[in-house]
Amino acid sequence: MSVASDFVSGVSAPAAAPAGAGTETAHFRIVPARYPARIFGTVFSVIIIAAVLNSIVGNPRWGWPVFAEWFVSEPVLTGLGRTILLTALGAFFGFALGGVLALARVSRSPLLVALSWTYIWIFRSIPLIVLLLILNNLGYLYEKIWLGIPYTDITFFSYSTTQLISPFTAAVLGLTLNQGAFAAEIIRGGILSVDQGQHEAAAALGLPKGRQTFRIILPQAMRSILPGAFNDIIGLAKGTSNVYILALPELFYTVQVIFHRNLEVIPLLMVATIWYLIILTVLSAIQAQIERHFARGALRTPPKSLLSRLWSRTPPPSGVVAGSDRPGAATANAGQVATWSGGDRRGAAVSIHGVSKSYGQLKVLDDVTLDIAAGSVTVILGQSGSGKSTLLRTINHLERVDEGFISIDGHFIGYRRNGATLYELKERDVLASRVDVGMVFQSFNLFPHLTVLQNLIEAPLSHGVAKAEAVSLARDLLARIGLSDKAAAYPRQLSGGQQQRIAIARALALKPKVLLFDEPTSALDPELVGEVLDVIRELARSGTTLIVVTHEIGFAREVADRVVFMEAGRIVEVGPPDKIFGHADQARVREFLAKVL
Template sequence: MPLASHAADLPAQAHAPSPGRDFSRHRIVPARYPARTAGTVFAGLVIAAILHSVLSNPRWGWDVFAEWFLAEPVLVGLGRTLLLTAFGSVLGFLFGTLLALARVSGSPLLSGLAWGYVWLFRSIPLIVLLLILNNLGYLYDTVWLGVPFTGITLASWQTTQLITPFLAAVLGLTLNASAFSCEIVRGGILAVDQGQHEAAAALGLPRRRQVTRIVLPQAMRTILPTAFNEVISIAKGTSQVYILALPELFYTIQVIYRRNLEVIPLLMVATVWYLVILSVLSFVQRHVERYYARGALRNPPPSLIGTLLERWRGAGAPARSAVPAVPAPAVFSARSVLPVRNGGEIRITGVSKSFGTLKVLDEVGLTLRPGSVTAIIGQSGSGKSTLLRAINHLERVDAGFIAIDGELIGYRQDGDTLYELKEKDILARRVDVGMVFQSFNLFPHLTVIENLVEAPIAVRGLPRAQALAEARELLARVGLADKADAFPRQLSGGQQQRVAIARALALRPKVVLFDEPTSALDPELVGEVLDVIKELARSGTTLVIVTHEIGFAREVADQVVFMEGGRILEQGPPSRVLAAPDHPRTREFLAKVL
C-alpha cells in the first residue's frame, strides 16, 4: 500500500501538528549511574584508608623524612643520579640510533654485528656489567688509542686510573641502554609507511636527509613512549651503581640509615625523589610527544607549553598592522608558475621485470616525445604502475633500458660499457622526474609549504627565501594559498592531491609521472584534480598518466597505451585507440569500462 494511503487512514489528531510547549520552567533530572557512583565511593574509601594509615602511623617517621629530604648529602646524591641518568640516556640513545641504522642497513656483516651487540648487552644484567667494567684493569693493564694491528699508538692510559667508578657507571648505563634503545628506534623506523620512503626518494632527497628529515621525525611517534620508559628505567637503574660504592641517591640513603637506623623514613626520602624524577619526565614526555605528533590530528588540543610560549612571544613582539587577506586564485596556470623547462623524451627499450615467478613487465618498448601527454590504461595487474615506477627507477628492471633525453636511468655509459649508478647518483637524476602518487604520500609531519620547499632546498640548493616564494606561487596557482601552514591531514583528499602535484612541480622536472591520481578520491573531488592536470598538460612538460578515467584520457592525452599481462598490446592517438581499437582485447576492456 502506498505511504500516502497509510497517512490518510490515520486519525486527524495523529498527523495534526502538536501545539508548541514551553519547557523552560521544567526541572532537569540528570541520568543516574549507580555502578559509577559505587565505584567512586569505593575509590574514595581506599584513598582515605591509605592516607589515614600513612599519616596516623608514627613509625613512618615523617619528622625524620622532613629532616633529611632536603639535606645536603641527599641533594648531592640526587644530583649525581640525575647526571648519570642524563649521560646514560643521551649517550645510550645516540649509540642506539647508530646501531638501529646499522641493523636496517644493506650490509649483512654490519647488520649482523649490530644484532650481536644487542644480543650480548641485552643478555648481561646491568649489575654484572658494572662489576666487569669496574674490574677491567684485571683484563687489560692499559687502554690505548691507535691504529689496530700496526703497533701505532697515539695515546695510552692505565686502566685502573682511567676507569673510575663514575666512568664505569656511565659506560655500563650507556652500553646497557644502547642495546634496548636500538630496538626501540628500529621499531620506529620500521613503523614508517613505505610510501614515505618512496616519496622522499622520488624527490631525489639525499639518503641522510631522508633519514633525518622524513623518516626519523615520523618514527618518533612510535619511539617516544617506549623511549621515555627506557629513560625512566635508566633513572631507576642508577640505584644499582651502589655496587661501585658511588654515592648516588640510593647509596647515600643507605649510608645515612645505617648510621641512624631510621630505615623506613630514609627509604621514603629516596622514594619521593624518584617519584619527582618520574613526574618531571612524564611531563616532558607528554609535550615532546605533542611536538612530534604535529599533523597527526586535524584539530589537536592546545598545548600548555605552546600556549605559554605564544603568549610570551606575543608580549615581547611589536604589534603588527593587519594585512587584508588576498583571495588566492582558484585557477591553475601552469605557464605562469615558474620558468617552464622543456619536456624530456622518454625512450623505453626491452624492459622486463619479475617479482619472483610473476613476470610483471615483458619486453616493453615505448617512445614518448618531449612535451607529450601519454595515458596508460589497462586492468589492474597489467603492469601499468610498475612501468611508471621503473621510469623513475623506484623499481629496478631485470632487463632493458630507460632513457630520458638520451641519459640512461640507473646507469652511466662509458663507451660500450654501462656502470650501474650508486643510490646517491640515482637520487640526483630523479630530480628531472617528478612523481605524483596514488595515495598522495605527503609528509604528514610537515606543513604544506614545508612539503613543497624540502626538495628544492635540499636537492636544487635554492635559498630558502626563493624556495618559499616559488612554493607560495605554486600553491596560489592550485588554489591553496590559504593552506600553506596547514598539515596534510587537515586537507581534503582533492586538496592533498593538488599539494602533491605542486610538490612534484617545485623541482621543475622535465617529466611528471601520475600513478592513478584520482583513484583514492571521492567522485566529487576527481574534477578539481583533473582540471589541474589538464592545465599542466599545456605547459610543455612531458606527462605520463596511469589512469582509469577513460574520458579524461580521451580529452587530454596525445596518445593512449593499453597494457595487458605486462605487454603493450596497443598504442596510438585517443581518437583511434579509444574509438576504434585494433586489438580485440582492447575492445573487450573498453566495452566494460565505458
C-alpha cells in the same frame, strides 16, 4: 497536565514544541540522568584513598619526622644530583649509540646488520650489575688502554686502565652500553612503523639519504619511538641504583649509608622513593610535551600544550575551511589561480628499451619498449596487475629493472654511459638525477609532520635552492592550484582532493621535465576527482611531459596524445585516443574497453 509539568514530573513530553513557543519553554528545568553505579564507585574510591592516606600519614612507624629531617639534607641532594647526572648521560649516550645501531640494523649491508644484531644480542643478555663489575675490573684484563696501529710499535695514545676508568666512568659506560642495546630496538621499531610510501616519496623527490632519515623518517618514527624510549629512560633512572655495587654515592647508595648508621630504614627508603617519584613525574611531563611536538600533523586538531591552556587566549588557526570538502571547493580561490601555459616549462623525451622486471618467479614487466615524445601526454591503461604502476616506477628508478634501460633526453636513468657500457650509479647519484622526474602517488604520500608549505620547499632546499626562492615558488604553486590559504595547514587537515593537488604542486616544485601520475584519482571520492583532473588538464597544456596511469577513460580520451594498453606486463597496443577508444586493433583492448566504457 501542562507541558511544563510533564517535564518537571519526568513524564514524556510531546516530540516537538509548536512554532513560536520558544518564550513559553524558557522556564523548563533540565534534570540530568543519574547513574547510581558511578556515585557508588566515586564514594568507594574516596573511602579507599582516605584509608590508605590515613594508614600512611597516621602511622608513627613510618617515621615522618625522620623523613623530613633527611629529605633535603646535603648528602641526599648530592646523591640525587649524581643520579640525575647518570640518568642524563646514560640516556644521551645510550640513545645516540642506539640510533647508530638501529640504522645499521635497517641498512642494506649484511655485515653491518650482523654486527649490530650481535651487539644487541650480547648486551641485552648481560645483566647490568655484571656489566658494571666487568668494566670496574677492566684493569685486571687490560693494564693499558691504547690507540695505535695494530701489529706495529706505533702508538698514539696509551694510559693506565685503572686510572682511566674510575667508578663514575665505569657507571656511565656500563649504563650507555646497556641502554644502547635496548634503545636500538626501540628506534628500529619506530623506523619500521613509518609507511613505505614515505620512503618512496622522499626518494622520488631526490632527497639525499641523510635528509630522508633526519627530516622525513625519524620525525615520523618519533611518535612510535617516544613511549618506549621514555619508558626505558624511566627504567634507567631507577636502574642507576645498580651502581651501588661500585660504591658510587648516588641516591640509593647514599640512603643505604644513612640508614645503616641510624637504623631508620623505612623513613630513608621513603626519602629515596619520593625523590624517584619526583624524577619520574618530571620525565613524564617532558614526555607529554615532546610527544605533542612530534604529533604535528597527526591529528586534525592537536591538543593545546599545558602552557597554552594556562595563558593563551587566542584560538588556534584552523587548517580547514568550512565547506572545503564540498564539490566545487577547488574554485574557492579562483581569483588567485594562474595557468601553466606560456612556455615556462619544457618537457623531455622518454625512451624505454626492452625493460623487464620480476618479483621472484612473477614477471611483472616483459620486454617493454616505448618511446614518449617531449611535451606529450601519455595515458597507460590496463587491468590491475598488468604492470602499469611498475613501469611508471622504473622510469624514475624507484624500481630497478632486471633487463633493459630507460633514458630521458638521452640520459640513462640509474646508469652512467661510457661508450657501449652502462655503469650503475650509486644511490646518491640516482637521487640527484630525479630532479628532472616528478612523481604523484595515488595515496598522496605527503609528509604528515610537515605543513603544506614545508612539503613544497623540502625538495628544493635539499637541492640547493635558496629558502626565499623556494618559498616564493611554493606560494606561486599554491596560488595556481587555488590553495593559497592552506600554506600553514597540515595534510591531515585537508580533503583528499586538496591533498592530491598539494602532491602535484610538490612534484612541480623541482620544475621537472617529466611528471609521472600513478592513478592520481583512485584514492578519492568521486566528487573530488574533478579537482585533481582539472589541475592535470592545465598541466597538459604546459609543455611538461606527462605519463599518467589511470582508469579515468573520459579523461584519457580528452587529454591524452597517446594511449598505451598493457596486459600481463606487455604492451598490447599503442595509438591516439580516437583509434584506441573507437576501433582498437587488438581484441583484448576492445574487450577491456567494452567493460569500462
